[in-house]
Structure formats: C-alpha cells, structure tokens
Amino acid sequence: MKLIRLSLIATAALALFSCTPKATAPLLVLHNIQWVDVTTGQLVQDQLLVIQQDRIQAILPEAKLTDYPQAQQLDGGGRYLIPGLWDMHVHFEGRDLVEDNKLLLPVYLAYGITGVREAASNLAPVVLNWRELVNQQKLLGPKIFTAGQKFEGINSLWDGDLEIGSEADMLAGMDKLQQMQVDFIKITENTLQPDLYLATIKEAKKRSLLVSSHVPYGTSIEQLAEAGLSSIEHASYLLRLGFADEAAVAAQVRAGTLTNQQAAEHYKTGFDQQQALQGYRMLKQLNVAVTPTLIGGRQLAHLHDTDHSHDEFLKYLTKDFTSNYQWRIDRMANETPEQQQQRKDKEQLIASQLPYLQQAGITLLAGSDSAALNTYVYPAQALHDELELFQQAGLTPAQILQTATINGARFMHQDKDYGSIAVGKKADLVLLNQNPLLDIKASRSIDTLLYQGKVYNRATLDQLLQQAEQRKLELEQKTGS
Incomplete structure (x- = not known):
C-alpha cells in the first residue's frame, strides 16, 4: 500500500496528477480527518475524501480506506479540513510595485487563501495577466477575480481608474471592461456624479x-439597491441607514443645497438602530451583499496607540510598498484626542452591526481591503484579522467560515466548483491543527494545503514564505531602498 503521512511529505509540493489528464489518473485518499461542512456549520467525522487530479471524486466512510490499496494516502492525523479561504476584497496596486505585489501571491497560499477578489487598481493589465497565468498554473498564487479598472468621475483622486463624465463615456467604458473580460464591475464615489453612478449600476445589471x-x-x-447593486463595499456606509432622512439628505446633495462635507457631518450623530434594521431588511429583499472590511477601520482607529514597527509581516513587504502607508499616517497626525475617540467609537458601532446584518439574512463577504495604500492592512494576514474581528463582533465561527468560503463562491456564481467540500468540487482544501468551529483563530493553524492538484505540507508552505522574504530583500537591494 502506498502511504503518505503528513510528517513525511517531501518539502516540495507533491503533484497528484500528470500534466496530461487521463481516465486512469492517480487517486489521492485523504483520511483520518474531520471536515467542516460550511453549508451547515457541522463537523463531519469518520469519512474520507477521494481526490483525482484536482477534484473531489468521492466522500466515503473511513472504513472504505482498504478499497484503495493502490492510491496515494494522506493521513490527516485527525486534523480539521476546510475549503480554501477567499479574500473578497483586495487590491494589487502601484505602478512601481508590480514585483512587490507579485512576490505576495504565494504568501496568500501559505495563509490558506486560495481565492481573491481584486477590487480594481492601476495595475489592471498586470492583474488580468496574473489571473490567466494562475489559471494555467504558470504562476503560483490564489485564483484571481478582478474588476480591472473601476468607474470614477472626471479628475478623481484615484490613479488608473476609468473616468467617465457622460453616459456615452460609461457605455464605452463598459464595453472596454467586457472586452477585458473582467469578473465584476467596481464603482467608487470620489467625483462620479450621482445620476451617472446610478446609470452605471443599471447598465451593469442590464448586461x-x-x-x-x-x-x-x-x-x-x-x-x-433598486438600480441593481450586487454588493456594498465597506460596512461604514451602512450607518446611513440608521437615519430616517437618508433619502432626503441624498436629494439635497444632488440638488447642490448640501455639500458632501455637510452630509458627512450630519451622519456623525443620531444613528438609530431600529431605523437601520429596516434598511437591512431592504438590502436582504433586494439581494445586496455586504463586504464589511472592518480591519482597515480598526488599524486606523488604533494608529496613534499602536507600534507597528516590529510587525512580523513586514518581512514580506518592501520599503517601497510600506512607504505608501505614510499618506494616511500624515493625514491623521494632527487629530485631537477627541477625534481619535470618535474614530474608535465609529469603528465599534460599525462592528456592532454585523450580528444585525447576519440576522437580517444579508450575505456577508469576508474581505480585507489589503493594499499598498491601506495602512497596516497586510495582504493575506489581514483576512485572518478580519475573521477574528467578525468573531469579536458576535458572529459564530460557523457563520464566519461561510463569509470566507461558500458566500464568496455563491456571490461570484462559482459555487459549482468552489466554496465547500462536496463531490465534484475542486479540491482546494486547508488542513488545520485546531477546530475552527470552536474559535476562528484556528484558521491560522495551517498544517497542509491542497491546491491545483498539489499537496503543500507545512514545511513547503514555510518555504514559500522564506522565498517571499528573500525576494523582498532582493527587490530592496535592487532599488537601494
């Protein structure tokens, strides 16, 4: 019997199948595991998985192990198996940071993240190329879904966006993005006018x-929501639903009788929870998902009282990458103690909404918003930080796992292949040393990753991290930073 135990797997990833698919491709039997059914939140025991190429071919009683004497066998040692995690909001950005971002792709895998939704950047052609290379297994990294360029107004703050000032511009932009074969449309509000904003959403829905x-x-x-929005990015916006006059405020802004700054000031006090609950029910009825991205707000709220200079993750980030953190640091440098406390209070209020959103039946998507421009929101690690903030906010570990697995797959219409452990689905799997249904922190206790038909044990994952650290040093030496 050909037996592979986790402690004995070679440091190189083990290919489970030959390059040329065949009907007789070798089988891998993953046994002695406890797997999490993320659709029910239950732990399933005494079952094994039969994997051929990169798909789950069967889920059988553990006693069936003897039926596969010629198969490779992977003894899970009683560990906990979950689907690969998806970070549903990241950015790969920085025209001068292509290699700095690229070195982080394998780091995502080392953190158990097998899919990312890239919410637009100034590296659209690069990211689209990475997407294809990952799919072709020519580049090691998570599966990438990308918006390419985001829609914005004329002369917006953001570099590399798709600026539009008319409906004709918008239609041409939509054609361009479809030709680029983006996976979704992203819109932000720096200078894009409200009527055109709504028209863009309606056109996306139409297509x-x-x-x-x-x-x-x-x-x-x-x-x-009525125009056809699929998801709201950042739960901070949802606080406006706690104001009965939200629609009236929006109308005044459109009419020019109220400025954006005045509207922002209006929303600082007077939040009503019961009013917000009505809004959450509306979002559920109109099938609008929410990506909370709590970790960014948490990092900024505690920026003045946290020393990040010794953060372990910095060993993977070039100085050119982290130099982009400074713009937010400088912007907040003169905040008064009162303003700092207001920021903390708002961060706590936003987090407190998660159980209400969950109870309303809204689809929650776990996303970190990691990016070079987002201060101390570290790629890969930040997703785990986000999940832990969900738990602190009151979600159960089972609910949290759904936000990082099946919810994202369903949202992207990819749940036929991804998001849960089931026969016929891709075998993108993470084996944990601890039970994630007891404490979501267990998502960090990664022992083994199965991805794209290969097995990566802990030693191999550590090697990926070491290579990223070395690549970071090489880039810094090259640039003299």
Whole structure:
C-alpha cells in the first residue's frame, strides 16, 4: 500500500496528477480527518475524501480506506479540513510595485487563501495577466477575480481608474471592461456624479454583470439597491441607514443645497438602530451583499496607540510598498484626542452591526481591503484579522467560515466548483491543527494545503514564505531602498 503521512511529505509540493489528464489518473485518499461542512456549520467525522487530479471524486466512510490499496494516502492525523479561504476584497496596486505585489501571491497560499477578489487598481493589465497565468498554473498564487479598472468621475483622486463624465463615456467604458473580460464591475464615489453612478449600476445589471460599489452622498442606499447593486463595499456606509432622512439628505446633495462635507457631518450623530434594521431588511429583499472590511477601520482607529514597527509581516513587504502607508499616517497626525475617540467609537458601532446584518439574512463577504495604500492592512494576514474581528463582533465561527468560503463562491456564481467540500468540487482544501468551529483563530493553524492538484505540507508552505522574504530583500537591494 502506498502511504503518505503528513510528517513525511517531501518539502516540495507533491503533484497528484500528470500534466496530461487521463481516465486512469492517480487517486489521492485523504483520511483520518474531520471536515467542516460550511453549508451547515457541522463537523463531519469518520469519512474520507477521494481526490483525482484536482477534484473531489468521492466522500466515503473511513472504513472504505482498504478499497484503495493502490492510491496515494494522506493521513490527516485527525486534523480539521476546510475549503480554501477567499479574500473578497483586495487590491494589487502601484505602478512601481508590480514585483512587490507579485512576490505576495504565494504568501496568500501559505495563509490558506486560495481565492481573491481584486477590487480594481492601476495595475489592471498586470492583474488580468496574473489571473490567466494562475489559471494555467504558470504562476503560483490564489485564483484571481478582478474588476480591472473601476468607474470614477472626471479628475478623481484615484490613479488608473476609468473616468467617465457622460453616459456615452460609461457605455464605452463598459464595453472596454467586457472586452477585458473582467469578473465584476467596481464603482467608487470620489467625483462620479450621482445620476451617472446610478446609470452605471443599471447598465451593469442590464448586461448581467456583478457590480460592487461605495455609496456616494448624493444617492440613497435604497436607490443603489433598486438600480441593481450586487454588493456594498465597506460596512461604514451602512450607518446611513440608521437615519430616517437618508433619502432626503441624498436629494439635497444632488440638488447642490448640501455639500458632501455637510452630509458627512450630519451622519456623525443620531444613528438609530431600529431605523437601520429596516434598511437591512431592504438590502436582504433586494439581494445586496455586504463586504464589511472592518480591519482597515480598526488599524486606523488604533494608529496613534499602536507600534507597528516590529510587525512580523513586514518581512514580506518592501520599503517601497510600506512607504505608501505614510499618506494616511500624515493625514491623521494632527487629530485631537477627541477625534481619535470618535474614530474608535465609529469603528465599534460599525462592528456592532454585523450580528444585525447576519440576522437580517444579508450575505456577508469576508474581505480585507489589503493594499499598498491601506495602512497596516497586510495582504493575506489581514483576512485572518478580519475573521477574528467578525468573531469579536458576535458572529459564530460557523457563520464566519461561510463569509470566507461558500458566500464568496455563491456571490461570484462559482459555487459549482468552489466554496465547500462536496463531490465534484475542486479540491482546494486547508488542513488545520485546531477546530475552527470552536474559535476562528484556528484558521491560522495551517498544517497542509491542497491546491491545483498539489499537496503543500507545512514545511513547503514555510518555504514559500522564506522565498517571499528573500525576494523582498532582493527587490530592496535592487532599488537601494
């Protein structure tokens, strides 16, 4: 019998199948495991998985192990198996940071993240190329879904966006993005006018495209939802639903009788929880998902009282990458103690909404918003930080696992292949040393990764991290930073 135990796997990833698919491709039997059914939140014991190439061919009683004497066998040592995690909001950005971002792709895998949704950047052609190379197994990294370029108004703050000032511009932009074969549409609100904002969402829906966006002050959240919005990015926007006059405020902004700054000031006090609950029920009815991205707000709220200079993850980030953190640090440098406390209070209020959103039946998507521009929101690690914030906010570990697995797969219409452990699905799997249904921190206790038909044990994953650390040093030496 050909037996492979986790402690004996070679440091190189073990290919489970030959390059040329065959009907007789070798089998891998993963046994002595406890696997998490993320659809029910239950732990399933005394079952094994039969994997051929990169798919789960069968799930059988453990006693059937003797039926596979010629198969490779992977003894899970009683560990806990979950689907690969998906980070549903990341950015690969920085025209001068291509290699700095690229070195992080294998790091995602070392953190158990097998899929990312890239919410647009100024590296659209590069990211689209990475997407194809990963799919072709020519580049090691998580599966990438990308918006390419995001829609914005003329002369916006953001570099590399797709700026539009008319409906004709928008239609041409939509054609361009479809030709690029983006996976969804992203819209932000820096300078894009409200009417054109709504028209862009409606056009995306008309073309059967997923569309994710921020919330401009000049439109109500219900208007966006009724126009066909697929997801709201950042739960901070949802606090506006706690104001009965939200639609009236939006109308005043559109009419020019209220500025964005005045609207922002209006929303600082007076939040009503019961009013917000009505809004959450509306979002559920209109099938709008929410990506909370709590970790960014948490990092900024505690920026003044946290020393990040010795953070372990910095060993994977070049100085050129982290130099982009400074713009937010400088912007917040003169905040008063009162302003700092207001920031903390708002961060706590946003987090407190998660159980209400869950109870309303809204699809929650776990996303970190990691990016070079987002201060101390570290790629890969930040997803685990986000999941732990979900737990602190009151979600159960089972609910949290759904936000990082099946919810994302369903949202992206990929749940036929991804998001849960089931026969016929891709065998993108993570073996944990601890039970994630007891404490979501267990998602960090990664022992083994199965991805794209290969097995990566802990030693191999550590090797990926070491290679990323070395690549970072090489880039810094090259640039003299």
